[in-house]
Amino acid sequence: MSAIGLVEKTTAYFKDFKTWVALDSTNLSDGQQLAVKYFTVAVILFVAQILFGLLAATQFIWPGFLFEILDFNVNRMVHINAMIVWMLYGFIGSVYWLLEDESQTEIVGLKLGNIAFWVLTAAVTVVVLVYLLVQIGPGKDSSLWFINEGREYIEAPRWADIGIVVVMLIFFYNVVATFTKGKWSGIAGVLTLDLVALAGLYVAGMFYMTNITHEQYWWWWVIHLWVEATWEVLVGVIMAWSLMKLLGVRRKIVQTWLYIEVALMFGSGILGLGHHYFWIGTPEYWLTIGGFFSALEPIPLVAMVVHAVYDSGSHAFKNGNHPALAWVIAHAFGNFFGAGVWGFMHTLPQINMYTHGTQWSASHGHLAFFGAYATINIAFFYLAIQHWRGGVWMGEGTANAWRWKWAIGLLNVGVLGMTIAMLIAGYEQSFIERAVEGSTWGGYFTAQNHPSFQSAMVWRLLFGVVTAAGLGLLIWDLLTIGKGETRKAKVITQQ
Amino acid sequence: MNDEPLWASESFWKKVAIWVTAGSFLILVVLTMDSLSQTSAGGKRVQAYSVINKKIDYQYQEKLHKSIPVIGGDEFLFGQQFSEEEARQLVDLGKKTSQAKNCMNCHTLLGNGAYYAPDLTKAWLDKGWIGTDVREDLMMKFLMDPENNARTYGSNRKMPNLGITEQEAKGLIAFLKWMSSIDTNGFPYNFKTIYAEE
Ligand code: HEM
Ligand code: HEM
Ligand SMILES: [Fe+2]
Numbered sequence: 001m002s003a004i005g006l007v008e009k010t011t012a013y014f015k016d017f018k019t020w021v022a023l024d025s026t027n028l029s030d031g032q033q034l035a036v037k038y039f040t041v042a043v044i045l046f047v048a049q050i051l052f053g054l055l056a057a058t059q060f061i062w063p064g065f066l067f068e069i070l071d072f073n074v075n076r077m078v079h080i081n082a083m084i085v086w087m088l089y090g091f092i093g094s095v096y097w098l099l100e101d102e103s104q105t106e107i108v109g110l111k112l113g114n115i116a117f118w119v120l121t122a123a124v125t126v127v128v129l130v131y132l133l134v135q136i137g138p139g140k141d142s143s144l145w146f147i148n149e150g151r152e153y154i155e156a157p158r159w160a161d162i163g164i165v166v167v168m169l170i171f172f173y174n175v176v177a178t179f180t181k182g183k184w185s186g187i188a189g190v191l192t193l194d195l196v197a198l199a200g201l202y203v204a205g206m207f208y209m210t211n212i213t214h215e216q217y218w219w220w221w222v223i224h225l226w227v228e229a230t231w232e233v234l235v236g237v238i239m240a241w242s243l244m245k246l247l248g249v250r251r252k253i254v255q256t257w258l259y260i261e262v263a264l265m266f267g268s269g270i271l272g273l274g275h276h277y278f279w280i281g282t283p284e285y286w287l288t289i290g291g292f293f294s295a296l297e298p299i300p301l302v303a304m305v306v307h308a309v310y311d312s313g314s315h316a317f318k319n320g321n322h323p324a325l326a327w328v329i330a331h332a333f334g335n336f337f338g339a340g341v342w343g344f345m346h347t348l349p350q351i352n353m354y355t356h357g358t359q360w361s362a363s364h365g366h367l368a369f370f371g372a373y374a375t376i377n378i379a380f381f382y383l384a385i386q387h388w389r390g391g392v393w394m395g396e397g398t399a400n401a402w403r404w405k406w407a408i409g410l411l412n413v414g415v416l417g418m419t420i421a422m423l424i425a426g427y428e429q430s431f432i433e434r435a436v437e438g439s440t441w442g443g444y445f446t447a448q449n450h451p452s453f454q455s456a457m458v459w460r461l462l463f464g465v466v467t468a469a470g471l472g473l474l475i476w477d478l479l480t481i482g483k484g485e486t487r488k489a490k491v492i493t494q495q
Numbered sequence: 496m497n498d499e500p501l502w503a504s505e506s507f508w509k510k511v512a513i514w515v516t517a518g519s520f521l522i523l524v525v526l527t528m529d530s531l532s533q534t535s536a537g538g539k540r541v542q543a544y545s546v547i548n549k550k551i552d553y554q555y556q557e558k559l560h561k562s563i564p565v566i567g568g569d570e571f572l573f574g575q576q577f578s579e580e581e582a583r584q585l586v587d588l589g590k591k592t593s594q595a596k597n598c599m600n601c602h603t604l605l606g607n608g609a610y611y612a613p614d615l616t617k618a619w620l621d622k623g624w625i626g627t628d629v630r631e632d633l634m635m636k637f638l639m640d641p642e643n644n645a646r647t648y649g650s651n652r653k654m655p656n657l658g659i660t661e662q663e664a665k666g667l668i669a670f671l672k673w674m675s676s677i678d679t680n681g682f683p684y685n686f687k688t689i690y691a692e693e
Contacts, residue, residue, distance in 0.1 A: 072601050
């Protein structure tokens with residue numbers, strides 16, 4: 001087939017697809033149209049994350065699978081880097097979504113925001129292609145500048161780091177300028193300061209250092225102070241706004257809660273950073289400080305559950321978007337269990353000495369990232385699709401509601417199943433590799449070859465397939481829910 | 496609004512949030528400055544790069560219930576003594592290579608990274624290298640051609656060929672040797688080095 005033929009065919013497919021989804025963008029404001037662009041890319045990257053996770057999980061069982069074609073490190077890098085990036089896309093989209101509503105004016109730099117979106121998306125595409133096609137380079141600066149930095153979660157090469165910072169600055173400008181033109185609020189203030197911290201922290205991870213203790217010190221500033229401080233507060237902002245919009249909770253209540261959450265989260269999370277400084281060469285006082293403050297981190301997460309569940313109950317679940325509300329509840333509990341409970345279980349140095357660097361960490365990582373951040377993004381996707389369809393009713397009696405119910409069920413069961421499988425593997429490693437064998441290479445492999453580890457890896461893959469099925473269903477549902485619905489959702493006002 | 500209790504007051508919690516955040520951050524900054532200075536290369540916790548000229552071992556301290564690093568006499572790498580600057584350059588090459596080859600997405604370093612392959616923190620001291628007389632040679636061969644010198648311990652998990660050059664392999668070994676001397680507060684517990692008697 002000729003190239004032109006191929007292009008024609010693709011455009012034809014694309015047109016058919018557009019007719020089939022039948023989404024009408026005139027239902028959205030300009031800011032919301034920008035937001036759904038971010039959401040679209042987020043979903044595509046979510047799919048990439050899951051695909052490459054499945055490849056990596058398969059290699060645990062059949063190590064020869066794709067050996068020296070797509071090695072484990074490549075698949076894993078795409079898996080976790082796609083996750084970080086899709087979640088950031090989701091957050092940016094969510095902020096653009098609520099920006100006009102919260103500031104009660106139009107976005108100031110809409111054109112700039114659109115350009116930034118395309119630049120970022122082009123950069124992400126190039127980065128992923130280089131990950132897959134070039135993969136690794138010689139031990140020179142140029143490899144770190146143009147291929148990958150070889151640092152978990154923030155693998156993006158330096159050129160892309162700089163691009164990301166520029167795009168974040170544009171985003172930040174849009175947020176501040178729009179609030180300034182419109183009106184500021186408590187939510188707006190917290191959001192702005194949090195974004196300064198979030199973007200600033202990224203810079204801490206942009207430097208090369210020979211001294212690995214120093215390098216990991218700063219690397220954890222990015223990773224920990226993102227997920228256990230600034231992202232957590234960003235989600236608090238999004239939740240505060242959503243609870244007003246979904247349930248009509250009073251502004252004064254959500255804002256007061258938000259301040260309490262910020263105090264508790266930053267008060268425990270900032271010094272809780274010390275739980276990553278137990279064993280990397282840093283001084284012993286971190287054992288005490290890190291253990292103590294990180295042990296307090298579950299408290300704000302409990303507060304968030306109370307907040308969300310209490311508000312939902314007191315407003316009698318009267319709401320026109322059941323899937324979004326269900327995912328908000330999943331977020332509150334997922335955040336509490338994944339970050340709060342799973343995190344707490346291995347955060348004291350006495351136990352972390354044995355669980356550090358085992359599947360235990362991966363078990364926690366999955367439940368926490370999914371429970372805290374995938375869920376809230378998905379809730380927002382449902383909110384967006386509802387408006388894209390023209391503010392239709394998505395509550396009781398929605399057509400094909402089994403799809404969203406099965407999607408949320410499969411995704412949660414899948415991730416929970418993987419989490420338990422890795423927990424078992426992690427316990428086995430802690431006992432056999434660490435406690436009995438003293439963490440030698442021989443001990444490592446004794447633990448890897450153990451039957452309970454091996455079967456845990458099989459279960460992880462099986463539940464991974466369940467997760468993937470849930471994601472497939474979720475996407476189908478997002479594209480079809482509310483289609484042909486004529487009832488409008490009531491506009492919720494504050495009571 | 497006068498009868499509103501303090502705990503329900505928005506402006507009270509706003510102030511609490513600001514002060515708690517600022518206070519925590521300030522403490523973190525102070526601790527960071529202290530930690531960075533205590534862990535700069537050449538200090539007690541993180542050795543100078545020229546430690547690659549020395550024998551590195553661990554000794555279990557009954558009182559502290561943990562092993563601490565012991566820097567011994569000369570034990571040259573590749574039969575050569577490196578000046579401080581030469582050592583720094585070699586370790587730097589190794590560190591950079593470890594990033595460019597994306598080691599961290601299979602292995603852990605200082606316990607952080609991926610869990611598909613063994614921890615590299617004290618790999619230099621691992622008994623898996625059989626004896627100190629063959630260690631360097633085995634490591635060179637393994638790094639440059641891991642497929643034909645596979646060390647899978649019955650797991651079938653092989654390290655892929657990453658196209659590591661001879662000079663890069665030397666750098667990596669120097670980096671691993673230097674890293675193995677970092678005082679990690681006793682992690683991993685009960686680790687027996689290649690020098691330990693059975
Ligand atoms: C939503 C919030 C959170 C997310 C997304 C998250 C995610 C993660 C991830 C991915 C890791 C593994 C890092 C690596 O690859 O080495 C990790 C490590 C860790 N997390 Fe969390 N976490 C969260 C909250 C918490 C909380 C609240 C606690 C404590 C109460 C906690 C305790 C820990 C500890 C102790 C480790 C170190 C594991 C080790 O030693 O290997 N986390 N976290
Ligand atoms: C089909 C589903 C999935 C499969 C099969 C899968 C598989 C994997 C595998 C094999 C690893 C490497 C672990 C290692 O180094 O030993 C990994 C790491 C990771 N995955 Fe997944 N994953 C899946 C879904 C998810 C989801 C939904 C999330 C979060 C939203 C997630 C977050 C992570 C994180 C944070 C890590 C790094 C953990 C750490 O280093 O401690 N994964 N995953
Ligand atoms: Fe943390």
